[in-house]
Amino acid sequence: MSIAPRIPSLLLNEDINLPTPSIIYDVAAIKHVIQSLLNDIRVIPEATLLYSVKANRNPTILRLLADMGLGVDVASIEELQAVKKAGFEIIHATSPSFSADEIKMLREAGIFPDFNSLSQLELARIELGSLEEVGLRVKFPLLLSEEEGETTFGEGSRFGINLFEPSIKSYLIKHQIEVKQIHIHLGEMRNVHVMEQVMKSIAKLVKIYPSIESINLGGGLTYLYSDQDEAKNVWKMVATYMEDIQCTLGRSIKLMVEPGMLLMAMCGYLLSSVRSSDWGNDSRNVTLDASAWNLMYWSYPVLVKAYTQNVEEEIHTLYGNTCYEKDIFIQSSINPRLETGDRVLLAPAGAYVTSMARNMHGFPVPMEFILVDDEIYKTGDDYANHSKIQTLPYQ
Numbered sequence: 269m270s271i272a273p274r275i276p277s278l279l280l281n282e283d284i285n286l287p288t289p290s291i292i293y294d295v296a297a298i299k300h301v302i303q304s305l306l307n308d309i310r311v312i313p314e315a316t317l318l319y320s321v322k323a324n325r326n327p328t329i330l331r332l333l334a335d336m337g338l339g340v341d342v343a344s345i346e347e348l349q350a351v352k353k354a355g356f357e358i359i360h361a362t363s364p365s366f367s368a369d370e371i372k373m374l375r376e377a378g379i380f381p382d383f384n385s386l387s388q389l390e391l392a393r394i395e396l397g398s399l400e401e402v403g404l405r406v407k408f409p410l411l412l413s414e415e416e417g418e419t420t421f422g423e424g425s426r427f428g429i430n431l432f433e434p435s436i437k438s439y440l441i442k443h444q445i446e447v448k449q450i451h452i453h454l455g456e457m458r459n460v461h462v463m464e465q466v467m468k469s470i471a472k473l474v475k476i477y478p479s480i481e482s483i484n485l486g487g488g489l490t491y492l493y494s495d496q497d498e499a500k501n502v503w504k505m506v507a508t509y510m511e512d513i514q515c516t517l518g519r520s521i522k523l524m525v526e527p528g529m530l531l532m533a534m535c536g537y538l539l540s541s542v543r544s545s546d547w548g549n550d551s552r553n554v555t556l557d558a559s560a561w562n563l564m565y566w567s568y569p570v571l572v573k574a575y576t577q578n579v580e581e582e583i584h585t586l587y588g589n590t591c592y593e594k595d596i597f598i599q600s601s602i603n604p605r606l607e608t609g610d611r612v613l614l615a616p617a618g619a620y621v622t623s624m625a626r627n628m629h630g631f632p633v634p635m636e637f638i639l640v641d642d643e644i645y646k647t648g649d650d651y652a653n654h655s656k657i658q659t660l661p662y663q
């Protein structure tokens with residue numbers, strides 16, 4: 269079973285009657301991606317799936333994921349409030365920049381953040397009075413090819429503490445702090461070569477810090493899943509390491525993964541209208557009513573559907589609606605000729621779009637909708653209370 273969700277036929281078959289720009293999340297796709305990943309990680313003993321809220325904090329999406337029983341990782345008090353409202357029970361937290369008040373707030377909510385740096389740990393120790401058990405975000409050296417080094421970061425990452433450094437061990441001993449959880453997110457875990465080095469370092473760390481009870485492997489699984497066989501091999505290898513680690517410790521140890529992009533990116537679509545269409549030097553320059561610069565800074569969008577009466581194909585460049593020269597959704601797209609008033613569906617728009625939208629020119633973030641069983645609903649504060657809207661074909 270491929271983790272890539274199918275494009276919903278409702279969106280492929282007709283231009284639905286929604287205002288533009290809009291973002292549409294496909295609930296079936298979200299369920300499919302989550303189920304596929306859960307099936308894959310089942311080979312690992314004690315593995316659980318968390319969702320990294322930074323990818324998308326739409327309240328309706330959060331409520332859906334909470335109803336599916338997922339846990340979450342948050343990186344701010346704002347994200348914490350959103351997941352509490354959505355009803356999540358398993359909440360983890362890591363951020364490079366918690367304030368003393370925020371650390372106290374997290375602890376009062378029963379959450380033990382994974383500290384990113386020695387200074388954050390020291391802040392917590394002083395502010396909380398005592399700190400006997402902690403979670404730490406960790407980093408370690410990785411031997412990476414030039415290509416791997418573009419998306420994966422080893423000890424050079426600005427996040428995390430290198431627990432192999434003797435001074436860190438001395439600090440923890442001096443203050444009688446036990447490491448209960450380690451949290452690794454070093455960018456894209458893109459293949460067996462990268463993940464095996466991570467697992468080797470973890471195996472060494474649990475020998476040095478035998479108090480570790482749980483391991484969070486972070487996110488960064490999107491690139492890996494461009495090759496599903498490689499992904500399966502990664503989980504098989506992780507399972508072997510985890511079995512060895514449990515054998516060494518003589519007890520079970522929890523493992524978590526917390527992707528954001530992989531779970532949500534492919535489940536969201538941007539519906540946008542053509543505002544201008546003119547033949548340029550060597551391609552048709554089309555300007556949409558949404559901005560790639562504002563919305564799709566981290567995505568490489570593709571044209572899923574051109575809603576137009578035209579059938580003859582032309583080469584297009586799809587631009588965003590800001591005055592920024594490089595506000596480009598897609599360059600050299602060959603598709604039916606788009607004219608002013610036509611509409612397009614672009615993907616992926618489910619992750620790191622609304623959650624990190626910019627607002628150049630004051631353009632608002634698009635309205636968000638969910639697609640459930642061929643019906644479209646406006647997302648709201650609550651999944652249960654989402655309001656149904658009409659889905660007549662667009663005129």
Ligand SMILES: Cc1ncc(COP(=O)(O)O)c(C=O)c1O
Pocket residue numbers: 320322323341362452453486487488489490526527528529530
């Ligand atoms: C600690 C942590 N966990 C998980 C993620 C999610 O990564 P992705 O969306 O690539 O899966 C991030 C992304 O920055 C992160 O910093």
